[in-house]
Amino acid sequence: MNAVIYVSKGGNTRKLADAVAKGAGVKAQSVAGTAAGTAAAAADGTANLAQVDILFIGASIYAGKINKDLRQFLQALKEKQAAKAVVFGTSAGGKNALAEIKPVLESRGIPVSPEVFHCKGSFLCVNSGRPNAEDLAQAEEFARRVCNGGL
Template sequence: MNVAIRYYSKSGHTETLANAISEEMDVPAKPISEGLDEDVDVLFLGSSIYGNSIDPAVVEFFNNLDVNIGCIVSFSTAGIMESTYDQIKELTDLFDIKLSLDEFHCPGEFAGINAGRPNKDDVEDVKAFVKDLFD
């Protein structure tokens, strides 16, 4: 199975989760600025909420896709809002890519809210999430 990990992170919180997934899957985590260069069965896609929306760089990532993706698994952090799942779903629907119903989301620190998140427990939780996906 060909697996890839891509993420967009301004503060490093989503990158923290991407690196934990990387450790669990033994696959490098790369920023979305490093597009995909081959077809993948599973793409772990990390994002966050900035100003009530995903960053335009995530939309650009989708616009630049020129490979086949079997399924995307969304993971995200956010200081105030819930996950990015619904916004990623709009993109996967538009580009006719399957989105897993399973997602991982945890709070990220923002302006003193959720201080220290994602924390060690969040990192262990995302690793367990990944392990459960493939059991």
């Protein structure tokens, strides 16, 4: 069983999450929508997240960092709760969330793939329309390849 979890304040990473989930054959779950519907509840129990094979994690960058609810959620994962994690996400520039997520998960015994799917996300008047249809198609294909062992 694979899982796709994400945080998206403005909807850009949610679009990618839905595309990744399609490629992975599962339903994307917002961290804020897990457990009792609050990030704190999710961090306490990760109730909706069972033991998974591949955990896809969708993260955007806000003021240089990932969202704190997502960080809290990752910190609450159980030891080896996922066999492997794969990061995807959006930001206005080129920065992705791998460097911030990797040490948190590795401290839980969860290896993190060096392969990341990242694309530009619209922000104010930059990157209008991103992620676009092509980004979403690529995200879906990325997830499919990961799940088929091609990445």
